[in-house]
Amino acid sequence: MLEKEIIKGFSKLDKEQKVKKVAAYFPNPKEVEKELKSFWHAEIAKQKLFEEFSENTISNFFFPYGIAPNVIINGKNYMIPMVIEESSVVAAASNSAKFWSTRGGFHTQIINQTKIGQVHFTWAGDFEKLNAFFPVLKKHFFQGTDGITKNMRERGGGILDIELVDMRTEIDDYYQLKASFNTVDSMGANFINSCLEEFAEILKEKVSENIELNEYPIQVIMSILSNYTPDCLVEAWVECDIKDLEGVDPDISAEDFAWKFEKAVQVATVDTYRATTHNKGIFNGIDAVVLATGNDFRAVEACGHTYAARDGKYRSLTSIEIKEGRFKYVLRVPMALGTVGGLTKLHPLARFTMELLGDPHADDLMQIAAVAGLANNFGALRSLTTKGIQKGHMKMHLLNILNNFGATETEKQTAVEYFKTRKVSFSVVEDFINDIRQ
Structure with missing residues (x-):
């Protein structure tokens, strides 16, 4: 790339001029221009709308828009849209939703909205x-x-x-x-x-x-x-008899699973290193819903992480209670969300998300987002305390690896079938692709 000059008046250039300015820093400016324009929306009106969300826009950045079905919240069945690029997040939320759908579903309540x-x-x-x-x-x-x-x-x-x-x-x-x-x-x-x-x-x-x-x-x-809203709180939880956890994994009993799960949550409560990753898993779910609804995920994240450190040490946002044969797993998290204003009705897919969720009020959306966070976190801990996180995650990551090697559709189908019973890693997939190409 060429050395970048100080550009004056960039914001005053029209979109075509901005694209040319940026592309000029590459050795193949025409190809760069073509690549940037390939992500423009075909409908001029929609493209103009997207451009007006921010400043100095030259293209669009696509994220996958997925669905977690069968999410039972306070007895009501939801299909929850999730916008996220990380492999296995939507799958984890969906699997947790299916698991808890036969065990009472998810329960939620609003603590406050201040x-x-x-x-x-x-x-x-x-x-x-x-x-x-x-x-x-x-x-x-x-x-x-x-x-x-x-x-x-x-x-x-x-x-x-x-x-x-x-x-x-x-x-x-x-x-x-x-x-x-x-x-x-x-x-x-x-x-x-x-x-x-x-x-x-x-x-x-x-x-x-x-x-x-x-x-x-x-x-x-x-x-x-302030984006710190410790009194704008929502609580989500799942609970059932420990015996009803039977089948959570074929290689572990319900009692052993409950014991390991409890210890994993306790570790995230006392160890900051583990708490950070534990809470990141929660925000995998929450952020995906916040993004899908056109809300501000940065504000939600900042608030949640501050709340996790409210006693002076960064801790898990979840807690667990195992007592008298009952398993109860709880997430309590602050978040300020809106269902009117901003992009919630302006962005076409945010508007679609709201309609799919039944045009929720802000307190409803808080509860839905919290459930997505708890569902993803439960799925992650379920894997960690049973078969391990990598087996499922890397299977979901397989297509990303294949795309890195420019795999054809036929090669992808062959690889997916081959790795159904094998461990996935970047180097192993690379060797496999090289072998079938020879």
């Missing part, structure tokens, strides 16, 4: 005076955002509370306005941020007008929602 936003500011005056004035300020905050919150309040949401937080032990003169919100079916970022910015203006104005406080000005640092 979201948080903060105005971060400094002020050098007397805290006691500011604190005494805060009830008056609080009334102004609610009144001053009445126009912003009107529609949200009509839907049953709005501002729940606002508190003044003294943070001077951490940073000199530093305070927060910490506000809690219920945004009902929207993720609520724009709503929350609009309220917070209005709070900041009201704070500066009212303090400047108060003769006891205006000796020092309010210096607003920033006004922004």
Whole structure:
């Protein structure tokens, strides 16, 4: 590739010009242009829609859109769409769903739906005076955002509370306005941020007008929602008699499986290295649903991982209880999701996902996503504590390996049949492909 120059005004170029600029850094620019354009949508209107989701777009990046069927949640049967490129995730969720469909299915409940936003500011005056004035300020905050919150309040949401937080032990003169919100079916970022910015203006104005406080000005640092929503919680669980776990694997008894499974969860609770991979498996399922619905998986991940470390050590997001012959496996995780606004109705496949899920409210979607996380995690632990993770995972990964070698459809069919009873690895598949080509 050629050395990259500093490009000025790239955002002002049209799409064709951007493609040419990027392709010019390759020794085969015409082929690069053709490759990038091969992923454009055939329908011009849809392609334009996709381009407007982000900036400086030159192509589309495809991810597989799969379905996990037979997912019973609180007695209702779902087909759950999952957008993910990792082999075996959809299979793990589907297998877990099938397993639990005859054992009561998945159970869920919403613990809370509170979201948080903060105005971060400094002020050098007397805290006691500011604190005494805060009830008056609080009334102004609610009144001053009445126009912003009107529609949200009509839907049953709005501002729940606002508190003044003294943070001077951490940073000199530093305070927060910490506000809690219920945004009902929207993720609520724009709503929350609009309220917070209005709070900041009201704070500066009212303090400047108060003769006891205006000796020092309010210096607003920033006004922004937090993606950490520990009180926006959903819980999902499966449970059955231990004897009903019989058949989970032909080579292990129900009692031995329950014992090993419990130990595996305990390991993920006390060991950070294991907890990280354990929780990653949970987010394999959650993220896949979040992506399929056009929600923000980065926010959901950040929140979940922070919650996993809430006591100062990173731990498993799941817990297990084995008592009096009963097996109960629980996932409790915070997540802020929306079913209105953003891409949830704008992206054609996100809209399709919502329709397939029965046009869920935000609390319903939280429960569906949590179940996808628990299902994938259960499937992973089931494999780990019985036959091992690689046998199933590498079988699912086989097609990816074959595609690396440019295998034809006939070669793929031959390989799939051959590896039904053999272990899969990159080198073994490479040797197999070389042998049949000779």
